[in-house]
Amino acid sequence: MQICRSTQDMRAWREGAARVALVPTMGALHKGHLALVSRARAWLDLQGGGQVVTSIFVNPTQFGPNEDLDKYPRDEAGDLALLEQAGCDAVFLPTVDGIYRPGAQTHVEVAALGRMLMGRLRPGHFRGVATVVTKLFNIVQPQAAAFGEKDYQQLTLIRQMVADLDIPVQILPVATVREADGLAMSSRNQRLTPPDRAAATVLNLALDQAVQMVAQGASLSTLRRQIRKTLQAQPRAQVRSIDTRDADDLSRVQTLVRPVVILLAVRFGDVLLIDQRVAHP
Numbered sequence: 001m002q003i004c005r006s007t008q009d010m011r012a013w014r015e016g017a018a019r020v021a022l023v024p025t026m027g028a029l030h031k032g033h034l035a036l037v038s039r040a041r042a043w044l045d046l047q048g049g050g051q052v053v054t055s056i057f058v059n060p061t062q063f064g065p066n067e068d069l070d071k072y073p074r075d076e077a078g079d080l081a082l083l084e085q086a087g088c089d090a091v092f093l094p095t096v097d098g099i100y101r102p103g104a105q106t107h108v109e110v111a112a113l114g115r116m117l118m119g120r121l122r123p124g125h126f127r128g129v130a131t132v133v134t135k136l137f138n139i140v141q142p143q144a145a146a147f148g149e150k151d152y153q154q155l156t157l158i159r160q161m162v163a164d165l166d167i168p169v170q171i172l173p174v175a176t177v178r179e180a181d182g183l184a185m186s187s188r189n190q191r192l193t194p195p196d197r198a199a200a201t202v203l204n205l206a207l208d209q210a211v212q213m214v215a216q217g218a219s220l221s222t223l224r225r226q227i228r229k230t231l232q233a234q235p236r237a238q239v240r241s242i243d244t245r246d247a248d249d250l251s252r253v254q255t256l257v258r259p260v261v262i263l264l265a266v267r268f269g270d271v272l273l274i275d276q277r278v279a280h281p
Contacts, residue, residue, distance in 0.1 A: 019050030062128030
């Protein structure tokens with residue numbers, strides 16, 4: 001497994017690879033990330049072969065001034081061991097200065113999608129995401145890239161960005177990977193206290209109930225009331241947002257007649273968790 005710590009090293013390695021699938025991450029890897037690696041490998045196999053590159057970069061531009069950049073978990077040695085075991089071909093480990101050169105003035109922003117929902121709660125977050133993903137695409141030049149559905153707004157935004165900018169990268173969505181008790185796997189779970197970790201399973205409970213209600217024909221207002229009631233019944237859950245949007249483009253919905261995505265953002269202690277589920281009427 002090749003380790004590249006600079007843009008120059010990554011591009012030199014890329015010259016010898018005919019077909020590449022990229023898995024962008026911020027490290028602190030878990031089974032959810034490894035599912036992305038597996039999806040990238042499966043896509044390459046269908047194309048006749050190629051090599052998987054995983055990037056590990058804790059991107060400072062997607063964190064706000066009062067967010068958890070400094071506390072974000074980092075485990076380079078553990079991450080590299082997992083990736084080698086998973087059969088990853090190369091890892092891109094750039095520094096902040098290597099990605100953002102001094103005096104840089106350019107950023108990428110997906111206007112509407114980047115300012116709604118989590119973009120409203122975390123101003124500037126998706127501008128940082130769109131910019132760093134564009135830079136990774138330019139450096140690695142993959143034919144495909146895998147992203148998890150847990151960050152559903154991020155996945156939707158990147159699809160829009162790729163279409164708008166005619167970036168020749170196929171986006172590979174990967175279903176959310178969950179713990180045995182239903183909690184969506186996330187690097188931030190490591191920061192939960194034991195009581196908050198136990199309480200966080202209420203996210204999956206609320207989403208399970210919501211999917212059943214949509215299938216049974218519940219109204220949108222009834223659905224939202226029940227989701228909030230379930231979450232607020234857990235005293236450790238601090239609800240930040242509950243949204244029900246069109247599953248294709250995240251536009252607002254007034255009735256439940258098409259597939260919708262239910263998006264939750266809930267804080268446990270000082271850790272903000274997100275989760276989602278697509279529901280079909």
